[in-house]
Amino acid sequence: MKVLLFQKGEKMLRKSGIGRAMRHQMQALDLAGVEYTTNPDDDYDIVHINTVDPYARKMAKKANKKRIPVVYHAHSTEEDFKNSFVLSNQIAPVFKRWIMSSYKLGDYILTPTPYSKEILEGYGIQKPIQAISNGIDLNRFSKSDEKVKKYREFFNLSDDDRVILSVGLYFERKGLPDFIELAQRMPEYTFIWFGFSPLASVTKKVRDAIKEKPDNLIMPGYISGDIIEGAYADADIFLFPSYEETEGIVVLEALAGKCQVMLRDIPVYDPWMVDQVNCYKANNNDEFERLVKAYLEDEIPNTIAKGYEVARERSIEAIGYQLKEVYERNLRRKI
Template sequence: MKILLYLEAENFLANSGIGRAMIHQQHALDLMGVDWTKDPSEDYDILHLNTYGFTSWKMLHDAKKAGKKVIFHGHSTKEDFLNSFTGSNLVAPFFKMYLMHFYKRADLVITPTEYSASLIRNYGIKCPILPITNGINLAKYKKDPRKEQAFREHFHIKEGQKVVVTAALYFKRKGIDDFIKVAEQMPDVRFIWFGYQNLWTIPGWVRRIVKKNHPSNVEFPGYIKGDVFEGGMTASDAFFFPSREETEGIVVLEALASHQKVLVRDIPVYKGWLDENSASLATDVDGFVQKLRDILDEKVDKTQAGYKVAESRTIELAAQELVKAYQQTLEL
């Protein structure tokens, strides 16, 4: 069995959740000893598509013509396309129709959670739709004093200074507006937003937030990976993710794997796997501020229960489910 993994516009998407999910797929197949390629000129048994561009459509057409099986990874829905790029809300209904053209041709749709699977089912897609977590590499986010020191030195963090981090693109969907409002009410705390988005692809008001319209205790250092980011996930005092819509949220898994205190917006995607036992949840700015204060004042610590959630969604478990899905698809 050989899998053709394909991510159109891979360089553009490398720093996004989809890009990271693609890396997880490669890691998963390596763990299971399954042969894979990213080269469409090589022979393969299953085409596993991660994006929905014109080249992806041509590959889908060619694969079907050759009698190959096709799996789509349902990273995208109309719901998580809203409140993202400039004009996204205007074109979201058309984006949904466009997605359906792809999903309807698939032999299987894989999507990270039961919530995102239910959204795609409600689009009227009849092929099998299987929830499989993106997975998380627990070892990568293990506490490491060397990485933590790299984080502290990079940001010149002083002894005793409280630091809250997040990681996301500059989207309203990701809650960038509420992140700023919470920071305004907590001027004694540093807020660091890891991530980057081309500023000309987002609405002007978001662009102005990133460039200048934010309080002095908020920092936008751009996309940072490796020791500084991983050290920040364990060395900071909280991970605050106010996203309004996700298909899973890989960064949430990364925070849980880091034994970090996690605060998220209470949204449907977390139903069934993340709740008040393993993370703090709130729905508005006042709630976020109160929950963050409780975390920073050490009144709340759910890190052990949170880590157990990460353990239930490891890359090793995801790999087993992924290979099983491939084998079942070949037998269809």
């Protein structure tokens, strides 16, 4: 069995969750002993598609004609498209029709969480849909003194600095304005937001919030490698105020880095993230502020150990074997 992991525009997607998901798939298949290629000109038995661009649709149609099974990975929904960039809400209904027609080209649909599976089923898609996590490389995010040192030196942090971390594009949906407001409310702590989007592409609410960012908020842009991995391992809190996700790979990264996780209480985290068990959840900035202060003042316990168990259940190794089973099942169905 040989799988074509089809992807175009890898450079453009590199900084996105979809880009990380595709890299995770390669690593997962290596560990599961599944042969794969990224070259459409190679021979292959099954096609796995992650994007909804015209190239991906063309590839799916080509495979359909040849009766080659197509596994379509549904990373996007109308819900997580909204409140992203300028005009995203106006374009969202068109985007929904496009992704639905793309996903229907698959023989089998994968999506990261039970929540996103429920959304797709609500669209009326009749193809089989299965929830499989995007997975996480536990080794990459295990604590390293060298990575922590690089991170602390990069941001010139003192031993007394208490750090609240978040990661994401400059999307309103990601909760960046809320994160900026929390930094304004708590000047005694250091806030860091990793990630970047061109300001011309983001909403006015995001641009206005960034203009008002306080001095205790650091926004270094997109940084990969040792520095962000050191941040996950050393920051006091990973606070992710996103309003909509299909999974949230950065949440898995924080759990794998054994960072205390605080999340907005939204449906995507049910049932795998449980308030006061493996994370803390809040509904608004008043609640986030109370949680942050209570945690940093040792008034509530950490949930780090239970959080790490969630990451371990979604290890790259486990995901590789789940993907292998999906491929084998779809090959049998096509015979």
